[in-house]
Amino acid sequence: MSSIFLRIYGGLLFTLVLVAVLSGISVTLINGLRQADYREDMVRGTFRLIAETVEELPEAERKPWLEDWGERLAIPFKQISQEDSGLDQDQFKALKSNGIKVRMLDQSRALVMTPLEGDTLLEGVVSSISEQTASGTLSLLKTRLMRYPVAERAQRLEALSQNTFSYPVYLVEPSQTRLLPVQQDQLRKGSMMMLLDDEAQTVSIYTSLPDDSRLIRMGPLGLLNHYPFKLMLTIGLFVLTSLSLAIYILVRGMEKRLRKLERAATRFSRGDFDVRVSLHGADSIGRLSQAFNAMAGHIQRLLSLQKEMIRGVSHELRTPVARLRFGLDLVADAETREERDHQLEGMDKDIQELDNLVDEILTYANLEQGAPEIRFKRHDVDKVIGQVVSEHKRLQDRVAIEHVPCNILDPRRFADVDRRYMHRAIQNLVGNACRYADSKLEVRFSATQDTCRVDVDDDGPGIPEGQWDRVFSAFSRLDDSRTRKSGGYGLGLSIVRRIMYWHNGRAMVSHSPLGGARFSLVWPRKQRR
Structure with a gap:
């Protein structure tokens, strides 16, 4: 039951x-x-x-x-x-x-x-x-x-x-x-x-x-009385005793399970975040234990994320702040207006970098820690891809970006998405590919009756299979050619993963036919509202 x-x-x-x-x-x-x-x-x-x-x-x-x-x-x-x-x-x-x-x-x-x-x-x-x-x-x-x-x-x-x-x-x-x-x-x-x-x-x-x-x-x-008072009293006491024993057995089992849950909650409140409750059953207590385990896991993950973000943010802020301090010293020592303007322009870029970093951190925190306001509407995803590609073509000309046209019928090109977040996810993937591609990248959209898929391929150095899971972790960067020199804060792909999570989908990485990495987004065409 x-x-x-x-x-x-x-x-x-x-x-x-x-x-x-x-x-x-x-x-x-x-x-x-x-x-x-x-x-x-x-x-x-x-x-x-x-x-x-x-x-x-x-x-x-x-x-x-x-x-x-x-x-x-x-x-x-x-x-x-x-x-x-x-x-x-x-x-x-x-x-x-x-x-x-x-x-x-x-x-x-x-x-x-x-x-x-x-x-x-x-x-x-x-x-x-x-x-x-x-x-x-x-x-x-x-x-x-x-x-x-x-x-x-x-x-x-x-x-x-x-x-x-x-x-x-x-x-x-x-x-x-x-x-x-x-x-x-x-x-x-x-x-x-x-x-x-x-x-x-x-x-x-x-x-x-x-x-x-x-x-x-x-x-x-x-005269023989078939139901004398003493007999009825004995039967009544037997009934009451049996019911009391049955109630005790039923309530005792639930009390033991609740005490187990109480002990776990007490340990959790004292800082033992690894504690979990092993209570089976589909009743209210079983569901409560499952909810407790889910809550404990979520809180533990948020605390881990908090530590990770504090560590990552302190690391990311150190470089632009140091450059700003160094720039201030150079401005103070500048002898000509041209030198001072040059240093101020560099400081302005560092401030813009700080602003971008704060924006990335706030976006990631909103997606990771809480339930963001997701508004699903029917949108043509291929048009969103076209908009992202056009924006990146205007910003850089080092890499050739090709938007592979979608050949499916119009109804399947429409899917339930939050346009703002979907635009951000595709933008992060294309921006990431532009940093690591040698000369070319391709973006394409495909769909079936039930699912949608976006693939971003580049001809860069690619990602080893052993790093595929780590690449979506916050503030993570890979060795060799994919280093800080290419820019970024290590949050872009983490944001993509969380956007896909809230779209009931997933983000994946694999080998690209172009020789580099392929990043893919897969999610259902119709969302539960």
């Missing part, structure tokens, strides 16, 4: 989706375990009561009795052996110890097993904990209590509550309950009554005994 904000939002969205999926899976698994435990608690007393009753019955009466109570409880019971149960010896011992085992068959059904005497098990499939199951369990408990005297029932029921059931079961006086008189009348007629406590999310079940004024109370039984 190219945007740092999209990366953060994408990461957070991915984290949210992942956390939501994990939370959903966790809630499903946890609720599955809770549902199994809840069913185990609810049916433990029922199965243990059935098992204890079955163990007291003769073998022949067990199956009919189980079928009868299976219909009452809506739980199909059957006796099975250990081999048929699929339990190994360790699992069977654990079942003997725990008293009951619940295994979820699917989301709504559970297989419940409880041990009988010997290696026999009582097995039943519980589809749901319904009112029928609760009322059947209460009826079975009522039948069992009727075997005991009234005085022993409370003690027997307390023992059952502690050893068999997972919820309270006890005898209670009607006055100790919240049952209405109408509900108490219904209980005396043999009905069963369920009392729901909305606040506590529990239910209590009552039934009466025909020979006892007390009521059997089963409960309060907790």
